[in-house]
Structure formats: C-alpha cells, structure tokens
Amino acid sequence: MAVRTACLLSAALTALSGCSPVGGFRAETTFRPDGSVARTVQQDDEFDGDRSDWQAAGDAAVSPAEEWPRPIAAPEAEDGTGATIARGEFPAAAALPDHLRIGDEPDDEPDAETGVSRFVRNAEVIEYGVLTEYRWRETLTAGTSPLKMERARRRGVALAAWWAGAVLEEGMPAGTDASGLVEWIETTGDDWSADLLAAGFGLAARPEPVAATDAPMSLEPFREVCSDYGLNLPEAAEPSDGAPAAIDAEKRDAAVAAFLDELLRTRITVDGRPLDAEQTERARELLFGPKPKPGTYVGETPWAKIERVRARVLAERFGTEDPKEAGKAIGEELGGLVGPTFFRLFAASEVAYRHRMPGLLLSTNGAILDPGVPADGGTAEALFRFDVSAAFPFGHAMTARSVVLHDDRQRELLGAVRIGDRAAAVRFLERMEEEQARSAWLAAVEADDAETLREMLP
Template identity: 25%
Template sequence: MLKADGSVSRAIYQPIEATPDEALKPGKWSGSTYTRPVRHQQWTGKIADLPSEERSLNNNYFAAWGEFKSPDELPQAFVKKAPEGLPDGKLVVDYKREELGLVVAYRWQETLTDIVTIDDMHQAREELADLLIPLGQKILDRALGEEYDTTKLFDWFQQTGQPWAFEMIDVLVARGGLREPTLEQIDLALAQICGRYGLVLTDSTGKLLSDAQCCEARVKYAEKVLRECLRRRDGGEVPATDIEKILQWMDMKDRLENSKEQLQEYEAYKAAAKAVVAENFGDDEKLSEVLQPLAARILGLYLSEPLDSHDFQYTLEVPGTIVKTNGTLLSEGIVRWTFAGSEAYPFGYTMECESLVAQTDFERQLLGRSVLDTREAIIDYVELIRSDEELRGAMAACVAEKCTAPLYEGPKDRGLFSESQTMFAAMRRLLKLPE
C-alpha cells in the first residue's frame, strides 16, 4: 500500500530460494514467518495473519510485512539468480509524487528486470552457434564412424539452420516486446518462418497444425535433411535405421519400442557425446557452465530456465483514483497484476499505475467550491496543466496566493493564436471562472 505521504506498507509471500539473504535478516520487517506453498486461489485473510512457524523442508516459503518511510527504503525482496558474470533479475521501483496545484498525482512503476539487450543477444547467439555446430559435428563423427561424411550436413546447419534459428529468436524478442502477445500469435509467427524454410506447420487456411501433426512434420523434415545431406564415404545409401538412431539421439523420436540391440546403439551415441564433451570441456557440468550464460543472454533469465519459473500476483493500493494502469482494477484505488516471470522477456515486465487526488481544501480556498468532482474533470485538469509549463506555474501561484489572478495575468505570449493563451482560457473554463 502506497500512502499519501509517500510511506509504504508492504507484505510479501514467496519461495525462499527467490528471496535474497538480506531480506531474510531479522529486523528488515515488522514481522515474518516461514510457511507452506499456497495457491493464489486458496488465499484467505492477510499475509500478516499467517501463524509464526520455523523454516523447514515443508515450510519452504517466506512471508514478511512491514512499514517503510519511502519506496527507497523497501528491502530488495526478490532475486532471480543469474549465471556467474551476469546481473540478477530483481524488482525495481520508480515512484514519483507530482504536485499539480489542485491535484496530486502518484505514479508507481515496478519492473521485474531481465538481462537481454539486442546487441548482446546477437553476439551471444553467434557464440552459441560457433560452439554447438562444431561440437555436434564432432559427436556425430565419433558416433557414426569413419564410413560417414557429415560435412554437407553441418554445412546445412551453418548456412540454413543457423539463420533459421536466428530469425526465430528475433520473433521471440519482437513479440516479447509487445504487451501480452498470445502464445498462439507467437507460435503462428514462428510457423511462418518455418514455412519459408520448407517446414510447413500450418494447414491450407493458415491455421496451426495440432501438436501431434507439428511433431510429425518436424520428424519428416529432419529425415529429409539427413537423407539429402548425410553421406556414406563408399557412395552407398544411408540406411533408414541410422537416420532413426540420429533422430532418437536428438530426442525427435521416442525409444519405447526399441530392441535391446537398438538401445545399445543409442547408448553408443550417448557415449560418443560424453567422450567429446569430456575432451573439449571436461564434463557435462563444465559444458553447462558455458551454455547457461549464453542461453540467458539470448532467452533471458526466465525463459532459459522454464523448469524454474516464477508466477507473480502483485496487488497495490494507492491514494485517490487510479486513472492509468496496465493491471486489473479491483476498485478505484486498488490494482492487481498476475503474470509469469517469462513475461519479463526480453526487456523486463513493468507494472504501471497512476492515481490522482483532488486537493479539495485548496479548491474551496481558491474557488469557494469543489469543481474537480468527477474523474473526467480531474483528468482534464491534469492533461491541461501538464501541457503548458506557464500554466503549471500560474496554478502553483494561484494555490500559494489563494487567488485566481495569475490565471488572468499570464501567459507571456498574448497573441490571438497563442497556444498558451488557449490553455489558460481552457483552464478558466474548467474551473468555472468568469472571463
């Protein structure tokens, strides 16, 4: 809750692993406790009403509440740990209280940050391709043996697969920059790119195929690429069983009905991968240490770890009447945001709210009555005063001097078609002053 004097009451409830150590320290909050996970729909009462419990395996959530003199004093209560060398994701508050004469405006913005920038994302995806394509070729060469030549196949990855993947990443970035794109819109945009490369994932009407149909189409496309690009050095035809093994190794086909011999062949692919990784990086963990920062720089902190996602439900109460927000209004002065951490991709998710409070006492002192008595009147007043600096100064003088004379004395430019002159006249009309 944001109060009129700029002080803040805040309560949090979240996983312990998403809470910085600093926020867990005694004395940071008026009260705190550990508790079990509770679904949003199951909440009853207030966070501060939770019983006091100790941290345990089951009590793996942290709840806290407190009063703070200003938003600057709020503890940093959330962190999304980034791979080493990259900034963590966090919540950043931008608060402004704006005196506008007869109205006070309160603007609250709180951003869940991500780490993606366009230039760095482009650099990271180049680095990732430069790492994975040669690594994949070494693994496949080791698994297939000397009788196969994979040169043309990995030329395809560099000349076709790489730009294809880059285009799809660009779509994710562009769509993520829009407010609330639907998954279907994103999937359709990705399918259109795939179609340009020959992988058709839509029907004749442009509608997306079912998940099963898309999976089948991808497998057939991969089989086609392997048949056309994988070569036996003796000039013979590549057996379908070898293509099948490669697709299983790539997790494009399941292995549920494999014979014991087929499973052994699959294990040979895994062994080849393990050996190549060991030769080039030491082990899988060391490879992961290289891949994770690249993935985060491309897909952000939240999309790159889909199994470690966070869902947010954030409610804010502000003074006065909310006139602008990208959340869901619960009442004149309360707004709620519900979103997934992945929605912060690529440049952060900002919760925005602006509320206005008419200074009724000032109105009565100045005008003898209240005229800013509707939402529309308050909004019109604020739009006028923000549109002209001279008018803003004149209204401040009116309030300070407790008279309306400054609205008649200004502006400096008194020309017939002066924009400021028009604004001053509009303000006098809005305040129902005589001409």
C-alpha cells in the same frame, strides 16, 4: 550442445510441455502519501528473496486460487508449509528488496547479466501545492528483448556450426567430411531457428494466456514449424476428464532420433560414403553426448574417449575442459536467447498483486477494487492479475495514478476550491504535462504568488 539450436531446439521446446508450473506469487502494496511503502508478499515454493530484508517472514500454506484476490494474512498469523509470507516497511519504492527472480541461478554473480526476470519500480510524488499527484509503475521484466534474442539466435547458429565441424573432425575417423552438416546448420538450421523464434513471438502475442491444462496445445505453432523442416512431432492429446493435455514422450523422442540419424547419415561422409549405423551413433554421441547403456557408466570406454574428445574441443575455444565452466561461457554467448519468461508460456505461473494508492484513482491498467476519494486520508485500490508469461518479450507493467486534493491550500492560494473533483483534477494535470506551464505553476506556488496561480487556471 550448441548444435541443438538448429535441430534439437524443437525437441527441447516440446519437452517443456511436461514441465511442472512454478510457484505462484502474490503481493500487497500500500504507497503512502509521504512516498513510503508497505509491502506483503506470498510466494509458493522457494522464496526468492532474503527473509532478513523483511520485518516479518514465515512459512505458510499454499493458498487456493480462489483466495488470491483476497488480502494476505499477516506472517505471524499463518501456519503451514509450501509457501512463504513476508512483510516490510520501506522509506521509498527504491528501497524495496528483490523478492521475485525468475531464471536466477544460485552461483550467479549479483551484478551478472544473467537474463533474470524481476520486478523494477518507478514511483513519483509530485506536489502542485493545491493537489498532490502520485504515480506508480512496476514492471516484471522479460529478462531479454527481441533484439537480444535475435542476436543470440545468430550467435547460437554460428556456435552450433563450429561445434559440429570441430567435434566431428576431432572424434570421427580419418576421411570424415562434415562440411555438409555445417552448411545445413548455417542455412537450413539458420532459417529453422528464425522461424521458431517468430513462432515464439506469435505465441506471446496471443490475447489470452494458455491454461495450465492446455499448455502442450500451445506448442502447436512450433510443431508446425518443425514439420515444415521435416521433423514430424506427435500432436498433443486433447485434455479429458480433468487430465491435462499431454504429448507422447516416447513418440516424440523416436521422431527426433529418426530425424537426427537421417540428417547425420546424409550430411556427413567417411571416404565419400554416407555413414553406416555405427558411425552414425558415434557422430550423434560426439555431438550430443554419450548415453551409457544399462550396466555401464560414462567413465568406461568408449564413452570416456568421447567425453575426452568433447572436452578437448571445448578447451580449444573456451580455455577449459571443465564442462561447467564451458557451459557458463556458452551461456554468455547465448545470453538472452529466449529469456526466463519465455518458458512460462508453457507452465502457468500466476501473479496476483493488490495495490493501494493515496486519494482518488485517476487511471490504472488493473481492475479497480476501490476508486478512493480525493481528500486527504483517502485510499484507492487496484488488482493486477496475470501470468508471468505476459512479460515475454517486452515485460509486463502495472500502472496506477492517483490524486489528493488539498481544499484548504486551494482556498488559501486561489480564494476558493477551484479543483474539486476528478474531472477538474484531470484537466489540471493535463495542463501540467506542458513543461512551460508546469515550471511556471511550480514557481508561483514556491513564491505564494496567488495572482499568477489564479490566472493560470481556466
């Protein structure tokens, strides 16, 4: 429940070290001179898109990592299981359907603010008469932002303090005073959660992604923060003999349990006295939920009584005793706390993206596979390869810019080929960055005013 914002978030983060990696994602895109787009995608595990949105889609085998920079086979040529390949032709970049949604839930409303990480695109075809410029920017969003995260963190602390006070008042014996725990959440818990968030930003700023086998080692900043607040979590064992780094779950759980019991005993009193062992167990179950003992089930007493207490407290605030509905309401209050790409800091989820542009490639933040040629019919290609966690917390953009030179149109308007290579094209486009110069040039092209165009070129 919400109180974990303060004292169990650290344990939840540590538990992430045991999460298995989500499926990898590959894509190939051709941005054509007319602005239309051809795209082929391959996604391991469950396909996030709708197969009916694509002209062809089929099952395929999961590709080994060394094959990822290579072209993707056609859907009808593949055979296997574990992955999906889909291909489609679209009139514009804006018509591309969603096909990677990280953090989406099956029952989410399509337009809900669910904190989903997805690809968003901006493509431009800019005609200058004597040349055409092409711009492509595709961003894997973070599903949140630092501002949303900080605001959600503060709401989480307030929600945790409310939950602790309300559920203990409702479910503990008369004479129980939980004000000490509430104060701890609002002060120490507030500081602790802020430090954990800062540690997350620090991890996101690392120069290189953490390898999947070393993922638990990446939790060291969080472990150090927890240690500063008295929760001494075990260190991750070094990877050896091909085995990934690992955290001893039993030791971790024991450390968290001991910390929580001490916190509850010292911050809650009954008739002015610290909690005894039985009262501590009841407080823990009220706050975090009952754990039935072997041979029992949650519908039996005393756990049924505890669940009823928790349901009444939730109903007072959220208007429903349905845990699922209350969970949705809590999710809305805490929306954006970390975002789906944060959790990929601990589980490798690689993207390999090949992108083709018309003409000659002028710039890209990817690896250049083919620089292309500036003539009509030329094609340039770049490769973007990164981990999904690179999108935390600002999103990760893939950019490419290219140009096609129109020699015949230059001879017609300028009397000669005045822009004949990359350097000349870059100088021209730099000039066109000035709004006044661009407007004047486009007006002259529209009017076939060759004299003005020739005067504007250096």
